[in-house]
Amino acid sequence: MSHHIVEVTNLRHIYADGTVALQGVSFRIHHGESVAIIGANGAGKSTLLQHLNGYLEATSGDIRIGDTPLSKTTLPDIRRTVGMVFQNPDDQLFMPTVFDDVAFGPLNLGLTGEHLEKRVADTLEQVGAGHLSDKPPYHLSGGEKKRVAIATVLAMSPDILVMDEPTSGLDPFARRQLMDLLGKFHHTKIFTSHDLDMVLALCERTIILHDGMIMADGATEEIFRNEQLLAAGRLEKPFSMQGCPICGGRLNL
Amino acid sequence: MESIRDLKQLDLLAGGSTALHRLDPRAKVLVTAIFIVLVISFGRYELAALLPFMIFPIVMVVLANLPPLFIIQKILLVTPFVILIGIFNPLFDREIVIQLGALGISGGWISFTSILVRSALTVGAAFILIATTGFTAVCQALEQMGMPQVFAVQLLFLYRYIFVLNEEGSRASKARELRSCGRNNLSLGSYTSLVGHLLLRTWQRAERIHMSMLARGFVGRFHARRQSRFGRTELWFVLGWVTLFLLLRFINIPQRLGSLLTGVSV
Numbered sequence: 001m002s003h004h005i006v007e008v009t010n011l012r013h014i015y016a017d018g019t020v021a022l023q024g025v026s027f028r029i030h031h032g033e034s035v036a037i038i039g040a041n042g043a044g045k046s047t048l049l050q051h052l053n054g055y056l057e058a059t060s061g062d063i064r065i066g067d068t069p070l071s072k073t074t075l076p077d078i079r080r081t082v083g084m085v086f087q088n089p090d091d092q093l094f095m096p097t098v099f100d101d102v103a104f105g106p107l108n109l110g111l112t113g114e115h116l117e118k119r120v121a122d123t124l125e126q127v128g129a130g131h132l133s134d135k136p137p138y139h140l141s142g143g144e145k146k147r148v149a150i151a152t153v154l155a156m157s158p159d160i161l162v163m164d165e166p167t168s169g170l171d172p173f174a175r176r177q178l179m180d181l182l183g184k185f186h187h188t189k190i191f192t193s194h195d196l197d198m199v200l201a202l203c204e205r206t207i208i209l210h211d212g213m214i215m216a217d218g219a220t221e222e223i224f225r226n227e228q229l230l231a232a233g234r235l236e237k238p239f240s241m242q243g244c245p246i247c248g249g250r251l252n253l
Numbered sequence: 254m255e256s257i258r259d260l261k262q263l264d265l266l267a268g269g270s271t272a273l274h275r276l277d278p279r280a281k282v283l284v285t286a287i288f289i290v291l292v293i294s295f296g297r298y299e300l301a302a303l304l305p306f307m308i309f310p311i312v313m314v315v316l317a318n319l320p321p322l323f324i325i326q327k328i329l330l331v332t333p334f335v336i337l338i339g340i341f342n343p344l345f346d347r348e349i350v351i352q353l354g355a356l357g358i359s360g361g362w363i364s365f366t367s368i369l370v371r372s373a374l375t376v377g378a379a380f381i382l383i384a385t386t387g388f389t390a391v392c393q394a395l396e397q398m399g400m401p402q403v404f405a406v407q408l409l410f411l412y413r414y415i416f417v418l419n420e421e422g423s424r425a426s427k428a429r430e431l432r433s434c435g436r437n438n439l440s441l442g443s444y445t446s447l448v449g450h451l452l453l454r455t456w457q458r459a460e461r462i463h464m465s466m467l468a469r470g471f472v473g474r475f476h477a478r479r480q481s482r483f484g485r486t487e488l489w490f491v492l493g494w495v496t497l498f499l500l501l502r503f504i505n506i507p508q509r510l511g512s513l514l515t516g517v518s519v
Contacts, residue, residue, distance in 0.1 A: 055464050076470065084468045090417050091461040096389035096409060108470035136264065136389075138416040156469060 004031040004066065004159045004188040006052065006082075011061035013047055013212075021047040023212040024061070029205075034189040036199040036220065039209035040234035045164075045192040048209065052162050052190070053082040065160070080109065083158030083187075087165040089145035093137035098129065098148050101137065105156040123155040124148075127181060143174030147181070160188045167195045196238035200224060208233045259327060261416070263380065266319060267387030272486075273317040278386045278394035280487035284494045285382045289375045291502045297364040298350065301507040303371060309494065310377045317385045324380055331376050332369070339368040388412050406475055417458070422451055 006029040013022040021044045029035050037045050050056040051063060054075045063070040065078050086092045095101040102120045111119055124130045127147040132140060140148065146166070153161065166182065167175045179198055182189070193199055199206060199220060206223045208216040210233045216223055223229065230236055267274070273281075292306055314321050346361030382391060389409060396405040425447055 050464070053468055055467065076472075079468055079470060082468075084465070086461065086465055088461070091458060092465045094410065094413055094462050094466070096413065104466075104471075105469035108472065134268075137413070138261070139265075152469065 005029065005064075006160060006188065006190065007062075007064040008048075008051075009062045009064075011048070011051060011063065012059045013044075013051065013056060014059045021212055022051075025209070025212070025214055026061075027207060027214065027217060029188060029190065032186060032188055033205060034203045035191070035205045035207060036203035037190065037192045037207045037209060038194070038196065038199060038233075038235060039215075043209040043233075044212040045209055047212075049084070049162055049164055049190070049192060052160075053079050053084050080156055081158055082160045082162055083153035083156060085150050085153050085161065085163040085166065087168060089142075089149035090137075092149040092152060093140075093145060096136055097133070098124070098135050098137065098140070099133045101148065102151050102155045105152060109156060119155055123151045126154060127151045128177075141174075143170050143177065146170060146174070146178060150181070158187065160190065161185060162190045164192050165194070166191060167193065167198050196224070196235070197240050200238045200240060208235070210234075259330075262323070263327075263383045264387060266323075266384040267390070269318060269385070271317050271385075273313065273385050276385075276490060277483050277487045278390040279397060279483055280490045281382055281386050282391060282394045282398070283491055285378050287495055288378050288498055291498050292371055292374045292378075294502070295367070295371070297367060298360060300363055300367045300370065302501070302505045303367065303374065305501045305506050306374055306498070309498075310374065310381055313378075313381045313385065317381070319381065319384050324377060324384070327380050328373050328377050331372065335369055335372040339365040342368070402475060414455075414458075418451070418455060421454060425451060 006027075008028075009026050011022050011025040012020075014020050025044075025048060037048060039045055047056065051058055051070075052065075054070050065081055068074045068078060068081075070078055093101050095104055099120055102123055103116055106116055106119050121130065121133070124133055127150055129144060129147050129151060132144060132148060137145065137148070150163075150166075163182075167178060170178060175195075175198070179201060182202055189202075191199070191203060203220050205218065206216075206220040207214055208223065208229070215233050216226075216229055224237055224241055227237065236242075288306070288309055292303065295303060310324075313319075314324060342365040343359060343361035346364065347359045348361075349357035350360045350363060351358040386394075389412070392405045392408045392412075396402055429443060429447060
């Protein structure tokens with residue numbers, strides 16, 4: 001069976017202070033799917049993501065990655081399968097140089113010598129950051145940091161990529177560059193984002209979270225056409241689907 | 254804040270490619286450590302014997318192609334603290350030890366100057382070490398030479414996040430300043446709150462970093478990657494300098510030179 005399936009059943013999470021963050025979330029994401037999880041601030045997106053590689057423990061409910069249920073014993077394997085890219089690359093780049101940072105995961109997997117060097121060089125090349133190899137992370141620009149952060153995760157060859165707000169804080173060019181890059185990946189992808197235009201471009205399926213529950217789950221285009229639904233979820237249509245404020249033109253979808 | 258930027262610049266200098274930069278970090282750490290110990294080991298009234306030690310920083314700066322002015326500036330930055338330490342010597346120690354015509358120089362002034370020279374030498378050597386080696390490589394060298402890994406990792410994390418903390422701190426302080434309407438007196442209340450928030454934020458960040466380490470298969474051990482080689486060049490580098498330092502330490506060259514010129518034997 002494929003490793004690339006994510007199945008969440010009836011997931012509930014209550015924080016220690018009593019905040020109910022997730023109340024019965026269920027979905028199944030298939031091999032190669034690209035899914036956006038969107039919703040208002042505080043809807044439970046980040047909490048949900050942190051369950052997918054076992055950083056947070058579910059109050060109740062099940063998570064399966066492929067055929068493997070998430071539990072203490074399967075955690076190392078699941079963390080290799082599910083690559084998690086954090087919203088703030090500064091949290092992810094903690095080693096002295098870009099090379100060391102990308103090598104961190106593969107070293108923990110037991111890679112050494114030439115294999116390691118090649119893995120790191122290939123991954124950096126893949127995200128277009130080969131020239132940054134010897135730089136310390138604090139000398140990088142925001143866009144460079146983001147791409148290197150993605151490389152640190154890709155270097156572990158995960159089957160599933162989970163990304164929290166991949167385009168936040170990037171300038172338009174860096175954002176476009178990143179979207180092109182993400183579009184090329186064949187992994188199963190799960191994003192959270194407020195950048196709905198990115199969602200429209202990259203994800204065929206969208207899940208709306210609202211107050212810790214799934215409010216909608218379906219084809220991205222369909223969901224974005226439903227203005228009532230979007231408004232109820234404190235969202236709105238992506239700009240590319242709104243009329244042009246200058247010429248009044250409308251994208252035909 | 255300024256000093257953090259300097260740190261960055263020192264680190265950039267370490268990216269140079271002179272032969273000195275390429276030397277195994279352990280050799281440079283070792284020589285610098287011995288240099289510092291020997292310079293400190295001089296008696297409090299020794300001044301002339303210290304001067305020949307300046308050859309080490311000068312040669313290193315030239316060989317590594319470092320900007321001398323920058324290094325001197327950095328040394329001057331530390332000088333106020335040193336002056337504070339030594340300033341009472343001339344006051345308490347008024348016994349005249351050298352008589353130059355009508356001018357009598359007290360032991361206090363000599364020991365004060367000696368402290369200044371020693372601090373300039375040792376601080377300069379440390380800066381030069383970082384500027385030719387880089388902080389990371391220095392940590393790794395220390396670890397290879399037997400420092401427990403926990404300390405090395407602590408130092409590396411400190412160095413990595415000092416920049417982030419600095420940015421966060423200056424943002425918070427700017428936000429406070431902008432809302433204090435020109436009254437620039439930082440009250441104790443707002444100061445504790447600012448520092449407290451910074452601490453809590455650091456805590457949260459530490460948790461996120463830990464999370465990202467776990468996500469990449471971290472099980473509590475840092476793996477070393479670099480294979481540096483302590484070869485013949487390094488050996489000669491260490492032997493050469495250490496021999497010179499020992500000579501300078503135990504043979505007072507300025508005095509010998511003086512007696513040679515004046516014909517008075519000591």
